[in-house]
Amino acid sequence: MKNYDFKQVEKEMQNFWNENSIYSFDYESKNEIYSIDTPPPTVSGSLHIGHIFSYTQAEMIARFKRMQGYNVFYPFGFDDNGLPTERLVEKDEGIIAKNLPRSEFIKRCVVTSSKYEKEFKDLWQSLGFSVDWSLQYETINPMVQRISQKSFIRLLKDKKAYMKESPVLWCTECQTSIAQAELETIEKETTFNYVNFQVGEEKLLVATTRPELLYGCVCLFVNPKDDRYIKYIGKNATVPLYDYEIPVLADEKASIDKGSGVVMCATFGDSTDVEWYETHKLPYRKVILPDGTIGESVPLIGGLKVLAARKHIINLLSENGFLIDSENITHTVSVHERCGKEIEIIPSKQWYIDILTNKELFLKAADEINWYPQHMKNRYLLWVENLKWDWCISRQRYFGVPFPIWYCKNCGNVIIADEEMLPVNPIETKPGKICSCGCDEFVPETSVFDTWATSSVTPQINAKWDEENDISDMLLPMSLRTQAHEIIRTWAFYTIVKSLYHTGQIPWKDIMICGFVLAKKGEKISKSKSNSEFSPKLIIENHSADVIRYWAANSKLGSDTFFSIDELTIAKRFITKLWNASKFSISHLQDINLNAHVNLMPVDRWIIDRCTQTTMNARKFLDQYEIGPARHEIDDFFWKDLCDYYIEIVKERLYQPEIHGYEERQSAQYALYYCMLNILKLYAIYVPHITEYIYQEFFRKYENSISLHKLQWETEKSVDDEIIIFGEKLKDIITETRKYKSENALSMKTEIEEVVINTDDKFAELFKQTISDIKACCRAKNIKISVANHS
Ligand SMILES: [Zn+2]
Ligand SMILES: [Zn+2]
Incomplete structure (x- = not known):
């Protein structure tokens, strides 16, 4: 194997996944579906390191669930209408919306948002996101507009949406x-x-x-x-x-x-x-x-x-x-x-969705949803309890989903569009019917929906709610919503409202809430505050996607983290270590025969069981969406047990079968193959590129899978507790010997006379079988096993 060149490999792997549709949702599969309601980023400027932090954590969950055998539905959307986009266009082009003809301004919004969407998508792809891009949606696209307008019409008919003239919260800057x-x-x-x-x-x-x-x-x-x-x-x-x-x-x-x-x-x-x-x-x-x-x-x-x-x-x-x-x-x-x-606060005529009369319902819904981390639920409850205003959904803006209604010129009656007409823009289209008063002249509603009025139906958008290819039965409620904590009161809350109103059920079973990235103490990195030295594009180009991903999996879920370029050092060291360990292992596995019958030596049994144990522990954390603690669990196994101890112990056996025995070498090969493959599987969710590359270079020819990411974690095996304890004791012996040598200023290669192992008879036999390994690893001429007498 050559040196690892991330610039080339990462692109290569992304193309490989793409060409082979590795991450496609399978409509025919009988496997249990795991669906993710992922936040459509607002098209309001460039993405920052905080986006990478939170989106990457969700992405790792998609990969994790896939490797547990789920049929993963992982779509991606863009929230491209509404005020954020309008303000971006105004800023980018130095124009003011109200000074332009409405249609001209909307045209410019469309152009700008598709430009940014392309940038965003490129960035997600360069991070190796395992999104099924055929499931992509934009909140301004016709299907989404139709679902959004349908949602409004049904709420209106259910008397849950209403119009009234009253004092409203008003921004004099945005004039809405x-x-x-x-x-x-x-x-x-x-x-x-x-x-x-x-x-x-x-x-x-x-x-x-x-x-x-x-x-x-x-x-x-x-x-x-x-x-x-x-x-x-x-x-x-x-x-x-x-x-x-x-x-x-x-x-x-x-x-x-x-x-x-x-x-x-x-x-x-x-x-x-x-x-x-x-x-x-x-x-x-x-x-x-x-x-x-x-x-x-x-x-x-x-x-x-x-x-x-x-x-x-x-x-x-x-x-x-x-x-x-x-x-x-x-x-x-x-x-x-x-x-x-x-x-x-200025009085005006606006459209509302009634939320105040159903507070109890929304509070109760919180109990049916699993909140990760649990304490985030309180933020939701606090918000709902303190609500003072119904949800005002009309905005006196331009680039958004229009209200599908007109007003009768004669009597002022609200005329609602027929659902077959949707999506409809009342400014361009007439209702196609006459008012009950006989009048056939109408005034269109010129306001547009609040962008949350549309993004609050993302589960319905994903499920193509009441569209021709409706998959609601398959998808709703969705398995997981991922989002940041500052939009609990908006996105999480409004989605729960709409879902309960439309389907009577909660929108998703679990909600996973990520923290922020801070530049320095207490300061949030966001697009409005320009921390451009943290440009995600530059970081990926200079340091690789895997490095930034590994960094993003560092903390406990929901807690904020700090970022500086120095933080990437640990991730880079890890990539080098993984590459070197794989290279070493593969060089000793060239002649492996996976069909041969092997009698595993105790050390080899230990490392295999430690590997299984690590897999199960990591899964426990990931089932709670704890990506950081799971990674630390895997790191511990990889750096310490595998690299510091196991490889050092079996090196001699691998190099010199003529001294240590050919069957003994086969046993080491088997364990090494098992552990390296499973290490790759575990790290696959964090660093998908390098792991896939190593898999393709060597393991693929032995495994029955086109991609590492289609393999599954081995969590169904049992672990022999005794062999785990034996491994710990063995590690102690090696540590002691190393300590002895360094305290006496001896090189690790110096041969010593004797290592004495004190053990009870439970482990005596295991140690006896391991004498040759200990001798080689400790460079000891003699090993003495002293069995303690319990009687
Ligand atoms: Zn404003
Ligand atoms: Zn009328």
Whole structure:
């Protein structure tokens, strides 16, 4: 065997797998199906090391399950519509969506997303992902659009989707409504302003962080238990600068200790204002427009942006003697996760999916799903318990799945597309029927679905739900969902919602949640923060896919990990070691006869059983999706038992059969063949390229399989505990001898007089049969076995 050149070999192996469809899902197979609902990455820029970390872990599970005999369904998707893609196109091309004709902008989105999808796919392939690419989907493709629209229509007919005009979470940057799940909270510096309102002859001090909303002020609240203010309840207060009257009301949500204890309610400063607006039936006073400016009709600050308006109003309050104090504070604000802009609350007409009335159902579903790691379930439960808003699914954007509905021009009735028409874009197509009022003119809904409204049906997309080639019976519920923890509240939650609503069952049996990769302490690597020195493409080109994969299998599931290029050193050493050990073994296996009858020597029996034991232990971890601990188990066996001890012990037997015996050599050959082949099988899930290459170079001609990855792990064998203990004792003897030599400054090759082995009679016979091996390995002239007397 030549030297190992990963640049050539990895490409070669990928082509080999591809040409031979090694990873195809078999529709005809009788084997149990193992299906994976893998996250379709959003097309929003380049992939980073964090993606490699999490996707690789899931990929290893696909390989593992395949090698346990499952018929693995491992598809891949791209989430290519929605805001992330739009923002990418805007950034890449320096354009703004709303300045372009709708169709022109969508055209550019299609071009850009297919360009990135190709890059993404190339990257996954260069990592050796065992995806069945014939199962690929894109969330903007016609079939997916059809399933997504079908999902909406059925929810609408079940009264689980509805439209209403109400205050919604609004991003003034992206100019669209968003869902609670798309909020991120950040700490921000601001001022707490103490402003005097007039109540009769008295002044009432009100503390607010949003004085620009004074014109939107609809009442003041005090806590009914706050003795200082009880006398004001029911009276009217005059709004400073604007000079109109509002009532002073009582509500327990007004905090006694915060600010002055009097809080103004404006429409809308935050979600508490919305609650008050609804529970106290308050009027609406419009201040902020969807584009983030103050309405022209608002005196003093009309036309200004929010922050400029705030500054201006503070100056005016101060000049007119209303501002008593201004205190610098840090407070928590909600921002849009996609753009970082502070969220406003603005009333508008939007479509929702009812989730609040079925919280109990969603909480119960969590118990039916196996969460790995278990504690991630709490994040889900916490999120569901604290939900305050129904799921708003309409977005005032362009590149997304359209709502399959129109509104009657005459009576406003909602006209729903027939399912046979799907996918339909109501802007381009008419409903093909008339309204019950007799009118045949319609206004299309121009909003598009939230991207989660589509990605939440990935199990149905994979199963081709109610399509011609529907395989729901075969596939649902799926075996596994893999994902990152920050999208439990979105992707995991919404998928559970849709699955329960559509099929009445959970979407998948297991969910595996991966951690993040951090650049340095506490800092998440993500595309928005450019850690470009960690470009996956460069890392693969310079260090190989196997090396980065081996690194990715380092930690416990769900925990975050750190990355620096230095971290790859261990992986590189491993690749070299695996190559050298294989090369050595193969050089001694050229004349192996696998059909010959061999009487295995004790050391050979030991290493075979240790190999089996390792396989079973690794499987136990992998059944829990613990890729890291499983790898460590295999590493221990490979580095220590096999390389440090076993190969050292049998070297002489392999080299010199004329001294140590020909049958003895055959026994070593048999054990070495067994262990190397099984080591390759175990590592096949982690480093698929080098293992397949070694298999093809030598083992394939003896094994009845075209690819290493079609072989199965040997987990059905039993292990002889006694021989395992014997192996441990033998290792101790060798360690002692090595220690003795190094403490006495002797070379390991130095011959020593005698090694004395103290043992009880249980192991005496095994040691006796091993004398020649110990002699050779320890370079000892004589071995003395001293049997302890138990009686
Ligand atoms: Zn935004
Ligand atoms: Zn009508």
